[in-house]
Amino acid sequence: MAVESVARAVRIVEALAQSPAGLSETARRVDLPKSTVARLLATLEEVEAVERDEDGRMYRLGPMVQRLSSAAGGPAQLTAFARPYLDEMTARTGEAAGIAIPDGYQVHYVDQTEAEHPVQVRDWTGELIPMHVVPSGLVIMAHWPELQTERYLSRRLAKMTQNTVTDPRLIRERLAEVRARGYVWAFEEFVEGINSVAAPVLEKGGHITAALHVHGPAYRFPDDQDQDELGRIVADAARRLSKALAR
């Protein structure tokens, strides 16, 4: 029920993750014959899971691990984890919920759950949207290094609707608001007729991974529940997702 060589290869990679090492040292760490380790390392090198330094004596983790780890933080894995939280938000608010990730100077909407209601907002999955016009973007900017924020604000900022805020000073104020409250609203700033709330998904260390949001038609959202309560629902889901990802 277990493929020995694969299990051993993984142990070897884990050993090298501790710190780079030569062949013999690695063999000692995983307690296997040198020849066995040599063969496995050769295979791992072929698939670029490990690589050797210039003089070919030291093995270290290879590009394939880099690719994996970016994929692990990437959209596909993230959405798999986030799904339950989106479902929950939709259940609690009755509106569409989504998750967005930063992509350069834009937000990338990568997943969305649909509301039951016959009248609902369209599915924005796959869209790239300027940071300053949606709350998910604001939430992301609020956790950027100052340098990056200033660089963004110094550019020409697109005006999507009458309500779009493009004044850098006002945007800075909203960013401060995000940091203080943990969520932010936008009212018909991206397209007319849609309001949204968003909250940040953070790694330990305060670096931002993604943003969760809920949006609905302006005529009914927010309505019976007030803005603060909806904000707290989103912020709460985002906080718990952050925690789940941190493990």
Place this chain on the structure above:
Amino acid sequence: MAVESVARAVRIVEALAQSPAGLSETARRVDLPKSTVARLLATLEEVEAVERDEDGRMYRLGPMVQRLSSAAGGPAQLTAFARPYLDEMTARTGEAAGIAIPDGYQVHYVDQTEAEHPVQVRDWTGELIPMHVVPSGLVIMAHWPELQTERYLSRRLAKMTQNTVTDPRLIRERLAEVRARGYVWAFEEFVEGINSVAAPVLEKGGHITAALHVHGPAYRFPDDQDQDELGRIVADAARRLSKALAR
């Protein structure tokens, strides 16, 4: 010269990195018999390289990949990459060069190359030092999210020597300087008799990974070469290291 099962297991993991999938789907992606894929997946699951979702139908990347990726960005791999750059800086300046990573509110000196000169600064490898007293720390703070910087500056800031700058306003000015010039000097602010320059190692996206620095005895450093030239040497090495890591 190649262990088939290991190569196949890696292909499977890479396939799952694209997006989570079930057994049959995975088998199709890597073009292997279902039974073979089932066995390999079972092994990968045992070592936590992959895991299944709640209902056991979908495979996705497991905790082991998370561990690997944090290790890949961790001190051990970083120093392996950085060594050549430290050597180069020491060769060009004649003084000790080092690399530091952020660790909460402190900088962690993780590696250092020694100068040839009989009189040299001691090896600080392994030390944890408050952010605001060494240039490597300042360089790191300069790339923090604003929220985190303000939180740090609102605490009591230790005074290590007569020259240590503890006024939050002056520190903010220096952080702006780092962003503008790409490097920063400190003169006997951590311990008396030592001066240092540092520059940031950045990921794409502006997130900070580490800082490079060169330090030497105050009586001769900086001397024949001027401050700007030394600054550029460090900033240049840091920029090239950033690029090398980004691949």
Place this chain on the structure above:
DNA sequence: CGGTGTGTTCCACGATGCGGTACGGGTGCC
């Protein structure tokens, strides 16, 4: 209720991975 999709289990076969052993080259200690 067949058809088609899952995932799981079984088993005979032999290719394939295993590891002891031997070799060549670099390093350092006496």
Place this chain on the structure above:
DNA sequence: GGCACCCGTACCGCATCGTGGAACACACCG
């Protein structure tokens, strides 16, 4: 300079271990 030591590489006979076809159980859908 020579010896001892540890490194990485290469060889090769043995039998273990992984392989993959086939049959099975289950769920879903028309």
